[in-house]
Amino acid sequence: MKGEFLFFMQFVMTGLSMGSIYALVALGFVLIYKSTSILNLAQGEFLMVGAYFCLSLTIDFGLNFFASFAITLVFSVVLGLLVERLVLRPLIGEPIISVIMVTLGLTYVLRGFVIMVWGNDIRQFNVFPQEPIDLWGVKLTYLYVWSMGISFFLLSVFVLFFKYARTGIFMRAVADHQTAAQSMGISVKRVFATSWCIAAVVSSIGGILVGNIAGVGVDLGYVGLKVLPAVIFGGLDSILGAIIGGLVVGVLEFLSAGYLDPYIPAINEVFPFIVLVLVLMIKPYGLFGTEEIERV
Amino acid sequence: MLAVNNIEVIYDDVILVLKGLSLTVEEGKIVALLGANGAGKTTTLKAVSGLLKVENGEVTDGTIEFMGERIDNKAPEEIVSRGIFQVMEGRCVFENLTVHENLVAATRTLKSRKEIQARYDMVFHYFPHLKSLRGRLAGYLSGGEQQMLVISRAMMARTRLMLLDEPSLGLSPLLVSEIFSILKRLNQEQKMTILLVEQNAHLALSIAEHGYVMENGKIVLDDVVDKLRENEDIKMFYLGLTEVGTKRSYRDTKFYKRRKRWLA
Numbered sequence: 001m002k003g004e005f006l007f008f009m010q011f012v013m014t015g016l017s018m019g020s021i022y023a024l025v026a027l028g029f030v031l032i033y034k035s036t037s038i039l040n041l042a043q044g045e046f047l048m049v050g051a052y053f054c055l056s057l058t059i060d061f062g063l064n065f066f067a068s069f070a071i072t073l074v075f076s077v078v079l080g081l082l083v084e085r086l087v088l089r090p091l092i093g094e095p096i097i098s099v100i101m102v103t104l105g106l107t108y109v110l111r112g113f114v115i116m117v118w119g120n121d122i123r124q125f126n127v128f129p130q131e132p133i134d135l136w137g138v139k140l141t142y143l144y145v146w147s148m149g150i151s152f153f154l155l156s157v158f159v160l161f162f163k164y165a166r167t168g169i170f171m172r173a174v175a176d177h178q179t180a181a182q183s184m185g186i187s188v189k190r191v192f193a194t195s196w197c198i199a200a201v202v203s204s205i206g207g208i209l210v211g212n213i214a215g216v217g218v219d220l221g222y223v224g225l226k227v228l229p230a231v232i233f234g235g236l237d238s239i240l241g242a243i244i245g246g247l248v249v250g251v252l253e254f255l256s257a258g259y260l261d262p263y264i265p266a267i268n269e270v271f272p273f274i275v276l277v278l279v280l281m282i283k284p285y286g287l288f289g290t291e292e293i294e295r296v
Numbered sequence: 297m298l299a300v301n302n303i304e305v306i307y308d309d310v311i312l313v314l315k316g317l318s319l320t321v322e323e324g325k326i327v328a329l330l331g332a333n334g335a336g337k338t339t340t341l342k343a344v345s346g347l348l349k350v351e352n353g354e355v356t357d358g359t360i361e362f363m364g365e366r367i368d369n370k371a372p373e374e375i376v377s378r379g380i381f382q383v384m385e386g387r388c389v390f391e392n393l394t395v396h397e398n399l400v401a402a403t404r405t406l407k408s409r410k411e412i413q414a415r416y417d418m419v420f421h422y423f424p425h426l427k428s429l430r431g432r433l434a435g436y437l438s439g440g441e442q443q444m445l446v447i448s449r450a451m452m453a454r455t456r457l458m459l460l461d462e463p464s465l466g467l468s469p470l471l472v473s474e475i476f477s478i479l480k481r482l483n484q485e486q487k488m489t490i491l492l493v494e495q496n497a498h499l500a501l502s503i504a505e506h507g508y509v510m511e512n513g514k515i516v517l518d519d520v521v522d523k524l525r526e527n528e529d530i531k532m533f534y535l536g537l538t539e540v541g542t543k544r545s546y547r548d549t550k551f552y553k554r555r556k557r558w559l560a
């Protein structure tokens with residue numbers, strides 16, 4: 001491949017693998033928003049807790065990385081359930097804005113918990129080999145390839161789950177018309193709990209993957225902030241939108257790092273947000289957001 | 297099958313809506329529940345289906361029994377699994393789900409794939425028109441198609457008693473009579489018991505065996521349908537007829553209504 005194009009593809013591919021992780025986390029975000037109308041501001045902290053937990057099992061307890069990965073998933077299911085049961089269920093019926101404020105409080109609680117247990121220096125996983133794989137001239141480390149593989153796999157699983165599995169359809173039904181869903185015997189509480197579990201699980205996975213790439217530190221919480229433009233970009237309540245939004249934000253971040261960074265340092269951190277603002281000016285519901293179906 | 301005994305329903309701890317309401321529905325029957333706007337018909341259905349709780353309402357007195365067991369103030373999930381299914385007024389389809397997904401969403405209480413498939417086929421047997429719309433988003437269906445869909449959802453669950461709230465609302469007379477004849481068939485062929493709330497008394501009485509009239513949170517009249525049709529007050533208020541069978545203007549009826557209430 002030609003040098004210029006190769007340079008471009010290098011950033012696109014790295015962006016896509018980072019973006020696929022964002023997409024995964026964005027999916028958790030959208031899921032909670034769709035079924036409960038709550039913006040979970042603690043999503044990034046879920047990610048951080050998951051990463052620390054897995055890191056600690058691997059490094060401090062010397063477990064095999066994949067074993068720690070699996071245990072972390074179980075742990076995040078429990079974490080999701082606990083948060084739903086202890087923090088959110090008592091607030092059912094309260095104004096949405098208070099519940100969102102509570103998730104903001106949750107970010108500090110989880111952050112404090114992490115610092116208390118694990119301290120706040122940045123640590124590395126170092127489990128994947130460092131030498132890159134050569135894909136037609138584009139060089140990607142194993143880590144990026146794995147991240148992309150795992151994320152895309154999970155994303156497809158979730159898309160199929162929501163389309164075909166009965167539980168997935170029940171969840172969408174609750175998101176669509178809560179009372180009607182209840183009138184048909186669907187347990188809204190169970191659906192809420194499931195949403196929080198899935199959100200916690202995908203965040204943990206995202207946290208472990210990003211943690212492998214960038215090191216595990218308290219800063220991982222900010223990934224939650226990065227996912228926000230992805231989610232809004234996709235329209236907040238669209239699962240497909242979240243996936244595409246995540247990928248777009250990842251690619252934009254890396255392309256701007258590659259091409260604009262020499263002129264405007266650290267532009268990659270804000271570039272996705274700039275594009276987000278532009279998109280929202282043209283399409284206020286995001287790319288895939290549902291404007292209510294209205295029959296007159 | 298269903299026995300509502302003297303229930304009192306309060307919303308938000310203060311608003312008393314049902315004041316000692318009693319009614320019974322026998323297995324295999326269609327029973328009509330008539331009454332003016334705001335009489336508490338929908339509230340009665342919600343008390344039975346447990347949806348009252350969702351809206352901050354509560355049965356504070358009296359009992360509701362289904363097949364001999366108390367079900368008052370139980371959770372809607374539990375009541376649905378016993379075979380009571382409320383088809384809410386206003387055709388609450390899941391707009392962003394397809395017709396197929398709307399039907400699947402009603403199968404929470406079913407376990408076996410075989411039963412789901414059998415019920416799915418039964419739906420299309422009674423509503424063949426829906427079959428071609430399976431992949432369509434329910435939000436884009438016409439009002440009549442949506443009404444068929446919400447009735448079909450009740451058929452997907454293992455429903456023995458359907459609580460049907462104003463199915464004729466906003467539909468053309470022709471379509472309504474089609475839907476009502478399907479309801480009658482469901483009742484006869486599938487032994488579906490129906491408690492039917494309707495504004496259109498004429499229609500409701502045409503398929504029901506027994507009727508209740510409620511006003512202000514109480515039952516003020518109940519009888520077999522033939523007797524109800526003969527009742528002068530029913531003719532006056534709900535069928536829009538006077539003694540000689542000629543239509544009176546709505547304004548007269550309304551005036552008269554203000555003077556004379558069911559309860560002296």
Ligand SMILES: Nc1ncnc2c1ncn2[C@@H]1O[C@H](COP(=O)(O)OP(=O)(O)OP(=O)(O)O)[C@@H](O)[C@H]1O
Nearest residue numbers: 307311313331332333334335336337338339340351
């Ligand atoms: N969630 C609620 N909270 C407070 N009051 C309510 C609630 N739902 C209904 N009500 C009141 O209860 C009364 C009866 O309402 P209901 O919906 O049962 O009447 P209805 O007979 O179904 O009327 P319609 O024929 O117009 O549907 C009304 O006065 C209404 O204002």
Ligand SMILES: [Mg+2]
Nearest residue numbers: 337338339385
């Ligand atoms: Mg009503």
